[in-house]
Amino acid sequence: MDYFYDACFEVADRCAIRAAGDTSSADIKKRINKLIADLDEAPVSFVEGKYIRAVTGNDIRSTFFTSVYKPIGMFPRQARLLADALDGNFTLLMENADIPRIQDSCVSDNITLPLPAYDGLYAIACNDAADAPERSLEYYQDLIKQLKSDSDMLGAKWAEVPIQCLGLQGRAKWRFQGPWATPPADPGLKEGIPAAPLLLLTSRLDPVTPLVNAYRMSSGHPGSAVVIQESVGHCAVPSGWSECTNQILRDYFEHGVVPKNGTICTSTCKPWQEKECGLELQSTGLFGHGEGHSWPDRSWFDRRFPLGI
Numbered sequence: 001m002d003y004f005y006d007a008c009f010e011v012a013d014r015c016a017i018r019a020a021g022d023t024s025s026a027d028i029k030k031r032i033n034k035l036i037a038d039l040d041e042a043p044v045s046f047v048e049g050k051y052i053r054a055v056t057g058n059d060i061r062s063t064f065f066t067s068v069y070k071p072i073g074m075f076p077r078q079a080r081l082l083a084d085a086l087d088g089n090f091t092l093l094m095e096n097a098d099i100p101r102i103q104d105s106c107v108s109d110n111i112t113l114p115l116p117a118y119d120g121l122y123a124i125a126c127n128d129a130a131d132a133p134e135r136s137l138e139y140y141q142d143l144i145k146q147l148k149s150d151s152d153m154l155g156a157k158w159a160e161v162p163i164q165c166l167g168l169q170g171r172a173k174w175r176f177q178g179p180w181a182t183p184p185a186d187p188g189l190k191e192g193i194p195a196a197p198l199l200l201l202t203s204r205l206d207p208v209t210p211l212v213n214a215y216r217m218s219s220g221h222p223g224s225a226v227v228i229q230e231s232v233g234h235c236a237v238p239s240g241w242s243e244c245t246n247q248i249l250r251d252y253f254e255h256g257v258v259p260k261n262g263t264i265c266t267s268t269c270k271p272w273q274e275k276e277c278g279l280e281l282q283s284t285g286l287f288g289h290g291e292g293h294s295w296p297d298r299s300w301f302d303r304r305f306p307l308g309i
Helices: 004-008 027-041 057-067 071-086 091-096 119-128 136-148 209-216 243-255 298-304
Strands: 044-048 052-057 199-205 225-232 261-266
Touching: 004 027, 004 071, 027 071, 027 091, 027 298, 052 057, 071 091, 071 136, 119 209, 136 261, 199 209, 199 243, 209 225
Parallel strands: 199 225, 225 261
Antiparallel strands: 044 052
16 A cells, blocks of 8 residues: 555656645555545435435545556556545545445345355355364454454455355365475476476565465475566556566466576556556546456557467
């Protein structure tokens, strides 16, 4: 989260929430934290026809949760949304956050609701967790505390996934329980043995799969290599342009070779600076075409997917 405020302060008036009197990114962060705290204390209600919606601090937090996936495309829009909210205009927030109607808070038992899109995620994740049925309420309370200590802004949001396993009773008949490792690679194409070592790419700051997890995964695959791209966002390639990373990918897919474990690649392009990099991002809203993306033009697609896939 600090990267958002630091990047905003760095680009000066190109960031909608930077004020003339700001002396550091901490000043920006303080204003946004106060906005969230005020909405937690006193939600703002809106009437839309015969329906009522209430904006809370959690609605601001949810937009951060989405924007940190792809800072280059989403941070400018996030700043604009926050600037409007600071001025008491929540229109952009209402358009981009899934704010429920108050009337839907207590739905009738005889109403058949559509199957939520994430039901499949929870069913798989909870069944993959070997100890899920034995987890107590206290376990999840401690988990939420731990996640919130990691990030006071996003920790509680991340707790939504594991907490869905609370009360799980049934178990899938067929579940893979490991081993979560591979033997050393052998180019001889032998059954059960990888033909090439594993290559693990990661951005320096990934809000979904942090760097420590990449090294933990690498430890179970002899000869594997972790490549760290100096960028921010989910996954290395979408979070910045790096010829170093691209060359490693080419060598891996062409020859099956990996660089030294811990190799670091620099990257270009930062939030609010996409035009300097030759990128033209479409302004399609914080969630893009309803799928959590702000879709760019073809040139950005080619850079994100240098192999065309």
